[in-house]
Amino acid sequence: MNLFLKRVFNFVLIFFSGLTGTLILINFLTRNSLILKLEHDKNYVVLGHSHSECAYDDGFIDKFKNVSQSGEAYLYTYLKAEKLIKQNENLEFIFLEFTNNQIQSSMDIWIKDKEFIEARYPDYSSFMSYTEYQIMASLNLSKLLLEIPSGIEQNILFIKNRKSNFLNNYGRHLKLDKLLVKQDLLKIDSLYAIEQSKSKEVSKLNIKYLKKIIELCRNKGVQIVLIRTPFHPLYLLNKNQDLYNAFIKSDFKDVKYLDFSRFQLELNELADTQHLNKWGAERYSKWFNEFLKLGRLDQPTVDSLILIENTRLKALDDFLN
Amino acid sequence: MLFNSFDFAIFLPIVFILYWFVFKKSLKLQNALIVIASYVFYGWWDWRFLSLILFSTLVDFLVGRSLGQENRETKRRVLLWISIIVNLGFLGFFKYFNFFLESFQDAFSLLGMDIGGRALSIVLPVGISFYTFQTLSYTIDVYKRKLEPTKDFIAFAAFVSFFPQLVAGPIERATHLLPQFYKHRQFNYALAVNGCRQILWGFFKKLVIADNCAEFANQIFNNSEAYGGSTLFLGALFFTFQIYGDFSGYSDIAIGTSRLFGFDLMKNFAFPYFSRDIAEFWRRWHISLSTWFRDYVYIPLGGSRGSRWKQIRNVFIIFIVSGFWHGANLTFILWGTLNALYFLPLLLLNLNRSNLEVVAHQKILPSLKELAQIGITFVLTVLAWVAFRAETISHAGQIYAGIFDYSLFSIPREVLSSKMLVCIALVLIFVLMEWIGRRREFAIEYLFDSYPRWIRWSSYMMIIFLMGMFMQTEETPFIYFQF
Numbered sequence: 001m002n003l004f005l006k007r008v009f010n011f012v013l014i015f016f017s018g019l020t021g022t023l024i025l026i027n028f029l030t031r032n033s034l035i036l037k038l039e040h041d042k043n044y045v046v047l048g049h050s051h052s053e054c055a056y057d058d059g060f061i062d063k064f065k066n067v068s069q070s071g072e073a074y075l076y077t078y079l080k081a082e083k084l085i086k087q088n089e090n091l092e093f094i095f096l097e098f099t100n101n102q103i104q105s106s107m108d109i110w111i112k113d114k115e116f117i118e119a120r121y122p123d124y125s126s127f128m129s130y131t132e133y134q135i136m137a138s139l140n141l142s143k144l145l146l147e148i149p150s151g152i153e154q155n156i157l158f159i160k161n162r163k164s165n166f167l168n169n170y171g172r173h174l175k176l177d178k179l180l181v182k183q184d185l186l187k188i189d190s191l192y193a194i195e196q197s198k199s200k201e202v203s204k205l206n207i208k209y210l211k212k213i214i215e216l217c218r219n220k221g222v223q224i225v226l227i228r229t230p231f232h233p234l235y236l237l238n239k240n241q242d243l244y245n246a247f248i249k250s251d252f253k254d255v256k257y258l259d260f261s262r263f264q265l266e267l268n269e270l271a272d273t274q275h276l277n278k279w280g281a282e283r284y285s286k287w288f289n290e291f292l293k294l295g296r297l298d299q300p301t302v303d304s305l306i307l308i309e310n311t312r313l314k315a316l317d318d319f320l321n
Numbered sequence: 322m323l324f325n326s327f328d329f330a331i332f333l334p335i336v337f338i339l340y341w342f343v344f345k346k347s348l349k350l351q352n353a354l355i356v357i358a359s360y361v362f363y364g365w366w367d368w369r370f371l372s373l374i375l376f377s378t379l380v381d382f383l384v385g386r387s388l389g390q391e392n393r394e395t396k397r398r399v400l401l402w403i404s405i406i407v408n409l410g411f412l413g414f415f416k417y418f419n420f421f422l423e424s425f426q427d428a429f430s431l432l433g434m435d436i437g438g439r440a441l442s443i444v445l446p447v448g449i450s451f452y453t454f455q456t457l458s459y460t461i462d463v464y465k466r467k468l469e470p471t472k473d474f475i476a477f478a479a480f481v482s483f484f485p486q487l488v489a490g491p492i493e494r495a496t497h498l499l500p501q502f503y504k505h506r507q508f509n510y511a512l513a514v515n516g517c518r519q520i521l522w523g524f525f526k527k528l529v530i531a532d533n534c535a536e537f538a539n540q541i542f543n544n545s546e547a548y549g550g551s552t553l554f555l556g557a558l559f560f561t562f563q564i565y566g567d568f569s570g571y572s573d574i575a576i577g578t579s580r581l582f583g584f585d586l587m588k589n590f591a592f593p594y595f596s597r598d599i600a601e602f603w604r605r606w607h608i609s610l611s612t613w614f615r616d617y618v619y620i621p622l623g624g625s626r627g628s629r630w631k632q633i634r635n636v637f638i639i640f641i642v643s644g645f646w647h648g649a650n651l652t653f654i655l656w657g658t659l660n661a662l663y664f665l666p667l668l669l670l671n672l673n674r675s676n677l678e679v680v681a682h683q684k685i686l687p688s689l690k691e692l693a694q695i696g697i698t699f700v701l702t703v704l705a706w707v708a709f710r711a712e713t714i715s716h717a718g719q720i721y722a723g724i725f726d727y728s729l730f731s732i733p734r735e736v737l738s739s740k741m742l743v744c745i746a747l748v749l750i751f752v753l754m755e756w757i758g759r760r761r762e763f764a765i766e767y768l769f770d771s772y773p774r775w776i777r778w779s780s781y782m783m784i785i786f787l788m789g790m791f792m793q794t795e796e797t798p799f800i801y802f803q804f
Contacts, residue, residue: 001341001508001510003510004508004510004513004514007514008517011778011781014778014782015782015785018782142327146789146792148789149786149789149790149792152790153790
């Protein structure tokens with residue numbers, strides 16, 4: 001019996017040592033070979049989840065690249081930002097989406113849930129440090145272990161194609177064709193119920209990584225601007241606006257913050273209450289481009305430009321009606 | 322609890338340590354631990370159905386005791402029927418109630434009569450067909466005086482609920498397994514190592530072969546109207562390997578796990594896809610069920626004795642009942658009937674026992690004749706699996722019509738993908754491994770046995786690594802759980 005247990009123990013030990021060694025070696029090779037390079041004329045990037053992914057059509061914005069990705073928690077954004085800053089000396093500004101749902105505890109699901117680990121871990125495994133592995137292991141060890149081979153497989157692919165630029169794997173503008181129809185807005189009761197059911201607690205992990213991103217940018221001399229992308233007013237229904245304001249005024253009072261949420265959108269410019277469709281993204285991105293050209297990244301400028309745009313839109317509507 | 326779950330990965334070492342370290346000195350306590358562990362294992366899925374197992378155990382234990390004390394034949398027969406009615410009653414209710422109700426409704430509606438009745442929403446208890454047959458074997462053997470009735474309730478409960486084989490077999494005979502619970506068990510290093518290898522191979526079959534083939538089999542069977550003959554045949558091929566990998570994989574894990582606890586379970590699969598005729602296939606496929614039906618149904622019916630008509634009748638009964646055992650669906654009956662039809666020529670020509678030895682016994686490769694025999698038997702089996710996998714008879718008919726079409730000779734471009742080619746390559750490697758190990762209990766039983774340990778261990782690690790690379794991330798239940 002003792003011999004059996006000893007050999008089983010040795011086998012498991014050798015196996016896991018081998019696996020860890022392989023993981024470390026492949027992660028090391030990937031880390032040194034994976035290219036996430038911006039074009040030379042791009043100095044601005046926007047990072048965040050689906051809100052910014054759908055809103056910023058970088059085809060209409062000069063010097064700008066959208067590297068946002070749906071369902072991305074700040075943990076992954078941090079790893080991506082670290083890589084982008086390291087590989088792109090021309091990067092001057094990071095616009096980082098910071099909206100109401102990113103402080104909710106449900107954000108932890110974006111790190112620990114099966115489908116999110118499946119979607120993110122293989123691409124990010126080589127960026128992750130011991131700390132991130134520890135966090136993920138504490139949240140969902142079994143899923144993490146199951147995904148390790150996929151991570152190795154993906155990294156082998158990266159190493160094999162080490163001359164290619166994989167930036168688009170890590171985020172790009174998503175064009176949505178969908179239209180928000182009035183019937184969607186009539187589902188107000190169900191939207192309300194969904195929001196009610198969500199925990200009002202804060203995701204400490206997401207906030208922690210948001211702070212890490214800010215610190216990283218400051219240390220590396222890259223300017224960071226927190227932004228809130230436009231959405232339909234119903235998005236704020238029963239949302240945590242007070243809590244959100246409190247964060248802006250306390251934890252992030254030293255960080256530049258621009259709120260574009262009052263940018264008025266027509267129903268046919270929205271895919272749903274929180275995402276712009278491609279028509280909305282086009283108008284907003286063109287407007288955003290003009291805003292950037294002014295070179296005054298402050299809230300009064302944002303507000304006055306939004307006011308002008310909203311007035312223009314209203315006049316256009318009145319004319320058409 | 323699924324074998325391919327983290328729950329089981331934690332459960333097994335705990336039970337193992339308790340079994341060999343804490344309760345090592347007491348046989349009674351070891352058996353009691355097996356009962357508790359088995360009930361936890363089963364209850365993990367749905368604890369309510371533990372009452373069914375417990376009730377079956379109690380009934381058969383008491384019937385067995387009474388049979389042991391009773392000499393009057395009439396009363397013994399009554400006792401046997403009590404056990405049969407209780408066990409098959411549960412099985413019939415949970416598994417076949419709705420099927421018979423709907424069949425009667427359909428039959429009467431053809432005559433223009435509405436007999437009413439409403440289908441019940443019944444949850445089929447996992448593994449009910451397996452443990453019911455296992456416990457029935459005890460009563461029947463006691464009735465036939467092949468086995469002394471047990472006085473040890475805990476040992477009997479452990480025999481009925483033994484967790485490695487509780488939910489999907491092998492369906493053990495009381496004469497083989499029950500006595501093992503009476504004997505003091507010593508840890509056997511060679512047996513345990515062999516068990517670990519068999520578990521590893523079982524997981525490989527399930528996670529790499531079955532689950533990957535399932536993806537393509539499901540894709541093709543679920544959209545069968547859209548595909549031509551070659552794609553449908555490819556789908557049937559994928560299902561052929563899915564069901565083999567799934568079920569024989571489960572059996573390997575069950576047998577291997579039992580070995581860790583010092584038990585020897587019967588072999589359930591013996592490389593059936595290398596069979597040279599259907600009779601050989603049925604001696605190698607789901608052996609525990611085939612022999613159960615042979616011993617408790619076929620032989621009592623007269624077996625291969627008597628007139629030709631009686632022999633043919635018995636063959637059809639055994640195959641159709643075997644098909645019906647799998648589920649309340651006419652597709653299973655069609656599957657059984659097809660196999661009976663395949664078997665019939667062999668019976669009529671007295672060729673049903675012509676291939677008893679393993680194929681190419683002393684050789685590396687089969688002869689051309691053997692290869693042709695294997696090929697024909699394999700294709701017949703693949704075609705029969707279509708009926709097994711189809712949702713309904715008309716679905717099966719539609720697939721058969723699609724297969725027997727000129728499009729069978731086209732290249733199945735519509736589904737070919739690099740992922741599918743990888744899966745096909747894995748299946749080919751698997752078939753090669755099985756061929757090399759076909760004289761063994763399982764393919765990797767003596768893999769690199771004469772080589773140094775580091776080579777053996779490297780090969781096991783390679784298998785684990787392949788599992789990690791190609792396994793699906795979902796925990797997929799075993800197909801035979803539904804039976």
